[in-house]
Amino acid sequence: MKRLIAVLVLAGAAVAATPEFFDGLANHPSLQAARANLQAYAYEAAYAGNPVALDTSGGYSYRSLDEAEPCPFLSDPDPTNDLLCQLVSPDVPSEVGQAEVGLTLHALPYGDLADRVALAEINLRTAELDYQSARAKLERSALDAALKVLLAEKGLELAREGEALAESALEATRLRHAKGAASDRELRDAERSLEEARLQRLSAEENLELARAQLAQFTSAPSPAWPWPHLEPPEDAEPPEVAKARLRVEQAQVGEKRSLRAFWPVGEVRYQYNLDDYNAVGVSVESRTLGTRVYYSHQSYADLTRSRTQDEWRVGLRLNVSADTWSGYEAARARLEAARAGLEAAQRQAELERQALELRITQSERAIELARRAEVDARTDYEETARRVELGLEPPLAAQKAWVDAARAELESMQAEHDAVRARLDLLVYLAVPPSEVWK
Numbered sequence: 001m002k003r004l005i006a007v008l009v010l011a012g013a014a015v016a017a018t019p020e021f022f023d024g025l026a027n028h029p030s031l032q033a034a035r036a037n038l039q040a041y042a043y044e045a046a047y048a049g050n051p052v053a054l055d056t057s058g059g060y061s062y063r064s065l066d067e068a069e070p071c072p073f074l075s076d077p078d079p080t081n082d083l084l085c086q087l088v089s090p091d092v093p094s095e096v097g098q099a100e101v102g103l104t105l106h107a108l109p110y111g112d113l114a115d116r117v118a119l120a121e122i123n124l125r126t127a128e129l130d131y132q133s134a135r136a137k138l139e140r141s142a143l144d145a146a147l148k149v150l151l152a153e154k155g156l157e158l159a160r161e162g163e164a165l166a167e168s169a170l171e172a173t174r175l176r177h178a179k180g181a182a183s184d185r186e187l188r189d190a191e192r193s194l195e196e197a198r199l200q201r202l203s204a205e206e207n208l209e210l211a212r213a214q215l216a217q218f219t220s221a222p223s224p225a226w227p228w229p230h231l232e233p234p235e236d237a238e239p240p241e242v243a244k245a246r247l248r249v250e251q252a253q254v255g256e257k258r259s260l261r262a263f264w265p266v267g268e269v270r271y272q273y274n275l276d277d278y279n280a281v282g283v284s285v286e287s288r289t290l291g292t293r294v295y296y297s298h299q300s301y302a303d304l305t306r307s308r309t310q311d312e313w314r315v316g317l318r319l320n321v322s323a324d325t326w327s328g329y330e331a332a333r334a335r336l337e338a339a340r341a342g343l344e345a346a347q348r349q350a351e352l353e354r355q356a357l358e359l360r361i362t363q364s365e366r367a368i369e370l371a372r373r374a375e376v377d378a379r380t381d382y383e384e385t386a387r388r389v390e391l392g393l394e395p396p397l398a399a400q401k402a403w404v405d406a407a408r409a410e411l412e413s414m415q416a417e418h419d420a421v422r423a424r425l426d427l428l429v430y431l432a433v434p435p436s437e438v439w440k
Helices: 002-012 029-048 079-088 112-178 184-216 240-261 304-308 323-390 396-430
Strands: 052-062 095-105 266-274 279-286 292-299 311-318
Touching (some): 112 184, 112 240, 184 396
8 A cells, every 4th residue: 555655646746846847747648648557557556465355246046946857756655755855856946046245364465366466566667667758758858848948049149139230230331331431242241131130030039939839838837047957867777678678577477486386286175154044154265375265145045954064164175287287387488588588688779779878978068069169269250350340450241240150159059068968868768767856
């Protein structure tokens, strides 16, 4: 029951203690199916090993008296024979009803019950992996949308700054043109540069609107402030495919134990106390699960055998070994070997894929350094060009063009940083680690 409560808390409030950005993701439609599946397996696991089980059974039948088989002693009409017929072949009433209520107790998980508990736990752990993977993918998609918003906001900021700079360049070119210091071509270039800056500003506004609409599909919270924390997976994080392969090995091991148990004899000990001709109580213990069953039974017709004794002891032992039993054991062993081979293959594949993802992270961090250098160089070129324009050594349009190059380099540097974050997010998704769990 404690495990059930823990799973329900995980499914219902998994992101309650995370930054505000993740709060709105808990009820996202893409997560509802995984949460419902997890809760279903949690209930099954909680009650698979329930030590108390209530069972009921009953029946009703109708038989015409005309269908009753004749008593072999009725050939001789003798009162003594009538008594023998009642003892050997009593009349069966036309309507017969039976009912039984039992309570089964399991002191400890054993045999078939232990297998059911183990399989339910395996199913639950598999559902937990699926839920964590769904969370990781959802949060990764939401953070990717947030990165697009941040980049679009920066793009709009630079576009507005570029438009203002283009307007200033056009005014300066007009003054120089009026004094004869600038040609008609320079004036046309400045006018065209302003038109391009305005179009870039409009495109940036549209891109930001689209990015915000995409983010709103996940959450109404704003994007987390930049820069984001360094997202590192836990050291013991394992790809879900490897974890599932290991669970399949455990499942195959349970299957092998069950196939071996088919060779064991099945025994049962029962004691029944007959209260009267119609009612009885009893207790039984069977060897499959060591379950103790206490029951009460009632029937609507008198059982003449009950009047002979009030106590009944029954001991049963059954052994059923056949070709199907042996083939089932061989099949279980083969499935176990296949599961172990699958686990080894999954581990090798996981090692290669993780190396590829980590290499991508390393390469993206190198790209950041190169982009930052290019940004610094472009900014330096713009500042030098702006000073030359102030000294009258360059036309105003030269500063505006140098600024466009610097703005493009700044956006590329920011894009490189975002790509590095995406590479780390992809590693978290591969390991089924929701980013909210390592967000610090």
